[in-house]
Amino acid sequence: MNAEPAANDSTPATAPAQPDLDAMLAAAQAPGATPAVEGQRCGVIAIVGKPNxxxxxxxxxxxxxxxxxxSRKAQTTRHRITGIRTQGATQFIFVDTPGFQTRHATALNKSLNKTVMGAIGDVDLILFVVEAGSFTLADAKVLSLFKPGIPTLLIANKLDNVHxxxxxxxWLRDMQERHPFAEFVPMSAKNKGDIGxxxxxxxxxxxxxxxxxxxDELTDRSEKFLASETVREKLFRFTGDELPYTSTVIIDKFEEEKSxxxxxxxxxxxxxxxxxDSHKAMIIGDKGERLKRIxxxxxxELEKLMDAKVFLELWVKVRSGWADDEARVRSFGYE
Ligand SMILES: Nc1nc2c(ncn2[C@@H]2O[C@H](COP(=O)(O)OP(=O)(O)OP(=O)(O)O)[C@@H](O)[C@H]2O)c(=O)[nH]1
Ligand SMILES: [Mg+2]
Structure with a gap:
C-alpha cells in the first residue's frame, strides 16, 4: 500500500482529495526535493577491491x-551490479564492481577499471575488500583510487582461511597506518553472523x-542480464584456467511465451x-558433453531464479582478438 500524505486540516471531510498539481510539478523539477519519509534511511555502498x-x-x-x-577465478564480475536490501526503515543499495585490473592493459580490462572508477565516485560508503592478513601491490593500487571524504571500511574477508x-x-595496526579507515571489519562473507x-x-x-x-526489489539488473551472467558463471566453473579471460556471452533471444x-x-x-578455435573445442568438449553440462x-539455476520453465539454446562462436578490440568490447555490452 502506498503512504498517503496526511489530509490538510482545513479540507472539509466530504471534499474529494485533489492532487496539488503545482506542488507535484515543482517537486518533480527540483532534484533532490522529494520530502524524506520520516525515519527512512537510504544510501549507496560500493564494494571494491582487487580481483577474487x-x-x-x-x-x-x-x-x-x-x-x-x-567463481574461484579472477575477472568474474565485469559490470557494476546493484543489489538492494530493505530492512526495517533502511534501504541499503550495494554496488558490486569488477576486481580492479592491474596486470594487462587490454581494452576489456580498461573497460572493467572504468566501471570501478565510475562506481566509487558518488557513494555514501565504500567497503574496501581485502583478504585478511594480506595486503599486496594490487590492493594498494585500489586504495589509491579512493577520494578523501567518503568513509571507507576495511573488510578483512576470508578470515576463516586465517589459521x-x-x-x-x-596486521590491522599496519593497515591503520596506511589509510584513515572509518572501521575495521575482520569477517567471512560465508558467515551469517558476520553479515548480520x-x-x-x-x-x-x-x-x-x-x-x-x-x-521487495533485489536488483536493478534485468532477467536477460542475469541469464547471460549465469551462462558465464557455468562457463567459468566448468572450464580450465585459460578460458575465462577470453570469453564472453551474448544473449541473442530472450522471449517470454504464453503457456x-x-x-x-x-x-x-x-x-x-x-x-x-581451440577454446571453442574446449567448451564443446568430448561429444558436446561440456557444453551440454553448461x-x-x-x-x-535460471528456472529457480525466475520461477519459470526455461528453454535454453547455446552456441559457441570464435571472434579472434575481441577482448583487445575496443569497438567489439563495447558492442558486447561493456562500458
Ligand atoms: N574461504 C572463503 N572463501 C571465500 C569467502 N568469500 C569468498 N570466497 C571465495 O573466493 C572466491 C572468489 O569469490 P568472488 O566473490 O567471485 O570474488 P570477487 O572479488 O567478486 O572476484 P572478481 O569478480 O573476479 O573480482 C570464490 O571461490 C568464493 O567462494 C570467504 O569469506 N571465505
Ligand atoms: Mg565479483
Missing part, C-alpha cells in the same frame, strides 16, 4: 539472494533519505564468444 577477494560473494550474502556470479588469528592484530553484524555497521553511514526502490502448462515460460538463445546447469 570475495566482493560478489559478499554482495549476494548481503542481499540474501544470488544476483552476482562468483593464526594472533597475526591479525599486528555488517548491516549494523553500514547502517550508521547511510543518510536519512527516502528509499530509491520498492521494498497453458507453465506459469511462466522463457525461451533463451545465447552465444558464447571466444578468441580461438547448458543444463544454467537452465536449472
Amino acid at each position: 577477494v570475495g566482493k560478489s560473494t559478499l554482495l549476494n550474502a548481503l542481499v540474501g539472494q544470488k544476483i552476482s556470479i562468483t 593464526r588469528r594472533a597475526e591479525i592484530a599486528p 553484524r555488517l548491516y549494523g555497521i553500514c547502517e550508521k553511514y547511510l543518510p536519512e533519505a527516502p528509499w530509491w526502490y520498492a521494498a 497453458k502448462v507453465h506459469k511462466r515460460m522463457i525461451r533463451i538463445a545465447a552465444t558464447i564468444v571466444v578468441e580461438r 547448458g543444463t546447469e544454467t537452465r536449472q
